[in-house]
Amino acid sequence: MASFGLEIPLRGYSYGTRLFLPATEIARNQSIPDLLDKRLVIVTGKGGVGKTTVAVALGLRAASEGKRTIVCEVSSQENTSRMFEHAAVGFHEVEMEENLWSISIDPDESMREYVLLQLKVRAMRDMLFRSRIFNYLAAATPGLKELVTIGKIWELAQLDRKVKSGRKYDLVIVDAPATGHGVGFLQTPRTFASIARVGPIHSQAQQLDRFITDQENTGTAIVALPEEMPVNESMALERDLRDEVGVAVDRVYLNGLYPERFKKEEAEKLSALAETENGASRAAARAALSEFGRARSQRQQLARLKRGVKAPVKTLPFLFEPELDVEAARKLAGKLG
Amino acid sequence: MASVGEVLEGKSICICAGSGGVGKTTTSAAIATGMAAQGLKVCVLTIDPAKRLADSLGLAELGNEARRVDPALFEEQGIEMKGELWAMMLDAKATFDELIARQAPDEESRDRVLNNRIYQQISSALAGSQEYMAMEKLFELHTEGGFDLLVLDTPPTRNALDFLDAPKRLTQFIEGKSMRMFMKPTGLAAKVTGRGVSVVLGVFKRLVGFDLIADLAEFFNAFSSMVDGFQARAKRVNSLLADPETCFLVVCGPQGEPIDEAVYFHRKLVEAKLPFGGVIVNKVHYPADELEAEVDDLPAALAEKLGDQNLAKRTADNFADYQALAERDARNIDHLASELRTSCVIRVPYLDEDVHDLHGLTEIDRYLFASAEERVEMAAGRA
Numbered sequence: 001m002a003s004f005g006l007e008i009p010l011r012g013y014s015y016g017t018r019l020f021l022p023a024t025e026i027a028r029n030q031s032i033p034d035l036l037d038k039r040l041v042i043v044t045g046k047g048g049v050g051k052t053t054v055a056v057a058l059g060l061r062a063a064s065e066g067k068r069t070i071v072c073e074v075s076s077q078e079n080t081s082r083m084f085e086h087a088a089v090g091f092h093e094v095e096m097e098e099n100l101w102s103i104s105i106d107p108d109e110s111m112r113e114y115v116l117l118q119l120k121v122r123a124m125r126d127m128l129f130r131s132r133i134f135n136y137l138a139a140a141t142p143g144l145k146e147l148v149t150i151g152k153i154w155e156l157a158q159l160d161r162k163v164k165s166g167r168k169y170d171l172v173i174v175d176a177p178a179t180g181h182g183v184g185f186l187q188t189p190r191t192f193a194s195i196a197r198v199g200p201i202h203s204q205a206q207q208l209d210r211f212i213t214d215q216e217n218t219g220t221a222i223v224a225l226p227e228e229m230p231v232n233e234s235m236a237l238e239r240d241l242r243d244e245v246g247v248a249v250d251r252v253y254l255n256g257l258y259p260e261r262f263k264k265e266e267a268e269k270l271s272a273l274a275e276t277e278n279g280a281s282r283a284a285a286r287a288a289l290s291e292f293g294r295a296r297s298q299r300q301q302l303a304r305l306k307r308g309v310k311a312p313v314k315t316l317p318f319l320f321e322p323e324l325d326v327e328a329a330r331k332l333a334g335k336l337g
Numbered sequence: 338m339a340s341v342g343e344v345l346e347g348k349s350i351c352i353c354a355g356s357g358g359v360g361k362t363t364t365s366a367a368i369a370t371g372m373a374a375q376g377l378k379v380c381v382l383t384i385d386p387a388k389r390l391a392d393s394l395g396l397a398e399l400g401n402e403a404r405r406v407d408p409a410l411f412e413e414q415g416i417e418m419k420g421e422l423w424a425m426m427l428d429a430k431a432t433f434d435e436l437i438a439r440q441a442p443d444e445e446s447r448d449r450v451l452n453n454r455i456y457q458q459i460s461s462a463l464a465g466s467q468e469y470m471a472m473e474k475l476f477e478l479h480t481e482g483g484f485d486l487l488v489l490d491t492p493p494t495r496n497a498l499d500f501l502d503a504p505k506r507l508t509q510f511i512e513g514k515s516m517r518m519f520m521k522p523t524g525l526a527a528k529v530t531g532r533g534v535s536v537v538l539g540v541f542k543r544l545v546g547f548d549l550i551a552d553l554a555e556f557f558n559a560f561s562s563m564v565d566g567f568q569a570r571a572k573r574v575n576s577l578l579a580d581p582e583t584c585f586l587v588v589c590g591p592q593g594e595p596i597d598e599a600v601y602f603h604r605k606l607v608e609a610k611l612p613f614g615g616v617i618v619n620k621v622h623y624p625a626d627e628l629e630a631e632v633d634d635l636p637a638a639l640a641e642k643l644g645d646q647n648l649a650k651r652t653a654d655n656f657a658d659y660q661a662l663a664e665r666d667a668r669n670i671d672h673l674a675s676e677l678r679t680s681c682v683i684r685v686p687y688l689d690e691d692v693h694d695l696h697g698l699t700e701i702d703r704y705l706f707a708s709a710e711e712r713v714e715m716a717a718g719r720a
Contacts (some may be wrong), residue, residue: 046357046358047356047357047358047359048356048357048358048359048590048595049358079594115544118544119540124536124540127536127537127540128537128540128541131537134537134540134541138541141553178357178358195454195552199542199543199544200543200544201544227691227693228691228693229693261651261655262648262651262652262655266645266648269643269645269648270643270648270652273639273642273643277642280635280638280656281635281638281639281642283656284635284639284652284653284655284656285639285652287652287655287656287659288651288652288655288656289689290659290687290689291655291659293689293690294689297690297691301691320658320659320661320662321661322661322662322664322665323592323593323665324592
């Protein structure tokens with residue numbers, strides 16, 4: 001990856017340079033060049049599995065390795081900025097920490113930017129933006145919103161940015177929409193290329209499809225939970241991503257794995273205690289038995305997942321913390337394999 | 338605090354809504370199973386493309402038609418099933434096709450729509466069409482199905498607003514009045530607004546390619562004969578949603594984010610004047626004060642009883658971790674109840690076993706159909 005160390009810091013969108021206190025050092029287990037040396041990593045999975053946490057953890061990890069990284073959100077929910085306790089970032093590239101930026105990609109803004117880049121004649125652009133019919137057409141064209149969103153992701157990943165004074169990133173991480181919409185989202189360029197058979201957008205859609213399916217530079221990471229149905233769905237998702245979309249699936253992160261705190265003999269002892277005692281001892285014994293049972297069934301799911309997917313499966317521990325904030329993501333960042 | 342059975346008394350439609358990953362599909366299936374067990378003829382509809390409902394009901398697959406769940410399955414689980422449980426998985430495209438066939442004045446108009454590429458895109462891919470078709474199927478089953486209760490599992494939209502706005506958005510798109518006017522180059526609009534429009538159209542064509550515009554125009558022309566029928570139907574669907582016999586249940590998890598989304602979703606329901614019934618919080622850690630488990634020196638007490646210092650310490654540490662989660666859950670749920678100004682918050686504990694089959698559903702039903710006091714008792718393992 002190219003180094004930009006000698007360049008004058010780029011000022012994107014007039015945010016100027018911010019100073020950050022040195023972040024807590026991330027204790028790394030091993031480097032993960034096959035994933036973080038790509039230009040684009042798409043983090044996907046069903047709803048509620050911790051995609052945002054994993055996307056931010058990957059971002060923190062890459063940033064700590066000196067990579068200029070941006071985490072893109074496409075749901076307009078500002079989950080990333082909220083994690084950093086930062087004001088909403090909107091459609092701006094805002095630095096969260098040293099080397100780590102965040103943007104929330106809004107389709108309307110992406111559309112606007114796309115038109116700005118496409119139409120050089122100013123009068124024509126102004127007319128288009130003021131025109132109600134243009135907004136109607138843009139809203140009515142199936143898949144156009146998704147297409148311009150992916151277009152913006154592509155633009156962010158370019159070393160030669162199309163946007164004036166755009167920053168160069170080493171790595172773009174996308175917190176993708178929840179599946180089943182996820183596969184559809186990534187398939188948009190291909191679908192669109194087949195609908196719009198002529199014109200500039202046809203070739204642009206094809207270009208985006210090549211970008212998504214360029215396995216050397218673009219990768220995906222699936223986030224799963226160690227439960228029966230999420231594991232089934234992750235296996236199906238990997239198959240669809242490989243066979244239907246044609247992207248590289250580089251990792252499956254099994255998130256929220258309970259520690260194995262108790263042995264079988266100990267569980268038996270605790271079980272006897274839960275039956276004879278009352279109050280706190282009983283409640284504590286029951287909590288321990290729950291832990292034991294979950295840890296065990298989760299390991300069965302882990303084994304099943306490993307058998308069912310081709311990509312390497314890496315586990316992330318369940319964090320016994322009330323809310324998953326940036327410090328929690330930092331803990332996970334060190335455990336990413 | 339009521340049980341689900343009380344909340345749904347006299348209702349004919351129950352819509353489970355919430356963000357993805359909070360156990361909506363499982364909750365819908367559990368509610369349907371519980372209500373059927375009480376003697377009703379119930380059908381549960383799911384839209385989830387991941388076939389989770391079929392999994393949880395032991396059905397190999399679900400089609401676009403309601404299928405009855407084999408009564409023998411309940412017997413195997415020792416469940417007394419007084420009524421009937423039916424299930425179906427919505428196929429949005431098939432439902433849309435059926436709807437077109439019903440609304441089209443003749444075969445030719447029907448085929449023109451079905452073969453249009455824009456139609457093929459919106460019927461399977463356009464965000465909102467799944468939601469709209471779910472409403473459509475709900476309406477159809479409500480008027481023709483002969484069920485006492487329909488339970489709808491809504492799609493995992495991250496944005497609750499999408500779900501409620503879907504019918505409106507889609508009919509607006511289909512109506513597309515202003516657009517259709519502009520599609521006809523000789524139409525009134527072209528004369529009134531003049532050259533500006535044709536330039537905009539020209540630029541847009543250059544941006545997205547000619548074919549697309551032609552297809553859109555073709556689509557709106559083909560659809561024009563059905564617009565009135567769609568509008569009338571959409572109106573009836575909307576009044577069904579607002580009917581007092583309809584009940585919206587918000588499903589969420591106890592973490593901050595799903596709670597926030599539940600609050601947001603509830604606000605949308607109120608704004609849309611839709612009947613809110615209550616909220617179900619899944620995977621809750623019950624706190625120790627409800628378990629009457631306060632003690633001064635737990636590790637010492639445990640060590641004495643277990644005769645193993647190390648095990649006692651790990652047990653106590655583990656308990657402290659669980660308690661921290663329980664306190665968070667209690668805080669979040671208090672916040673939820675005060676935001677929603679409701680006492681109808683049904684907490685389903687984080688069960689020791691993963692719920693993915695009929696047995697699991699009946700475990701959940703023990704909580705959904707119990708009173709609040711019974712739930713605490715059960716969570717403490719005393720009942």
